Amino acid sequence: DGTCFQFASPEICQNRSFVLQAIQATRAWWLLKFVSAELLADESFVEECRACAGFGLVFTFYENYSCSAMMRKLFKTTVASVPGGTAYQGVMEMLNGAEHGSTATVWFGDELVFGNSADDGNWIHPSGDCGRDNVPVPIGDCDAKWRSPVESRSARQEPDPGESYKCWCCHWIREVRKHHETGAIICCAVSNIYERGWVEEYSAGSSELSDADATALELPREVFRNGQPRGWGEGTIRISKGLSFHRKAPIHSDTRKPLGVGCRWERHVLDNLGFPVYAFFMP
Ligand SMILES: [Zn+2]
Ligand SMILES: [Zn+2]
Known part of the structure; x- marks a missing residue:
């Protein structure tokens, strides 16, 4: 995986065309973390490297066991999305406990907030501000985005017209952007299987949804x-x-829907933020 570059010889680390080709091939612009100071001083070179990484979710090292853990050990890395469930808290501790690791999460406890869909799923939260965050709920006939209950960990109700609520999605998107702007490499974990044993111990699993299952279940x-x-x-x-x-997301016992609804929305947003986000199966 790309973090092997840390062992590259000084000749390689200052070889401009080698570094550029490696980034073109892997789309891992963080390989720049390992190159010589001389190359880094060349702004146009750095810009060229960034540009060839493009944006959206990058799956180059998706199947690698230790790449994301090694990234957290070597440089500022933020995991922006992890599936929920029993394993979630444990994963968060491992990620935040890593030398340069952090997570981008928002948590509102008992506060009622708007979420990622409205109008019976016909409206999906965009990759930017939705216009509901701390905005008074319109009185009378309103747009699809307002046709949604507000929820907390303990309650769920129709929003009161004239009242303002936060939107957790807007807050999460801002949080991810903030981590990116302060120089962290942004990653995304598609399962919450931190270690093999977690599948049994914490029912950890995947949140992947195949096109066939999406069609059958009428999900995006x-x-x-x-x-x-x-x-x-x-x-x-x-x-x-x-x-x-197993790659298939397990089915939720109450909703009968594949687990990871929030995660799949987060991936969709991360694919559209205008910078690369490195996706891994394992956190
Ligand atoms: Zn933060
Ligand atoms: Zn929002």
Whole structure:
């Protein structure tokens, strides 16, 4: 994986065309973390490297076991999306406990907030501000985005007209942007399987949804600007180090829907933020 670059010889680390080709091939512009000071001083070179990483979700090292953990050990890395469930808290602790690791999360406790869909799923929160965050709820006939209950961890109700509520999605998007702007590399975890044993111990699992299942369940398909990894949401994924895991998101016992609704919305947003986001199966 790309973090092997840390062991590259000084000749390689100052070889302009080698570095550029490596970034073109992997879309990992963070390889610049390992190059010589001389190359980094050349702004146009740095710009060229950034540009060839493009944007959206990057799946180059998706199946790698240790790449994201190594990134957190070596430079500022923020994991912006992790599936919920029993394993969630444990994953958060591991990520925030890493040397340069952090997470971009928002938490409102008992405060009622707007969420990522409205109008029975016909309105989906955009990749920028939605216009509901701290804005008084219109009185009378209103736009689709307002046709949604507000929820907290303990309650759910129709919003009161004239009242203002926060939107957790707007807050999360701002939080991710803030981490990016302060120089962190942004990552996204598609499962909450931190270690193999967590599948049994914490019911950790994947949040991938295949196109076939999306169609069958009338859910939005997961479309990514850089394409969907082969086998998405089907069968098993082989991770380096000889591990393999089920790719299909488990079905929620109450809603009968595949787990990871919030995660899939987050991935859709991360695909549209205008900078690359590195996706990994394992956190
Ligand atoms: Zn933060
Ligand atoms: Zn919003």
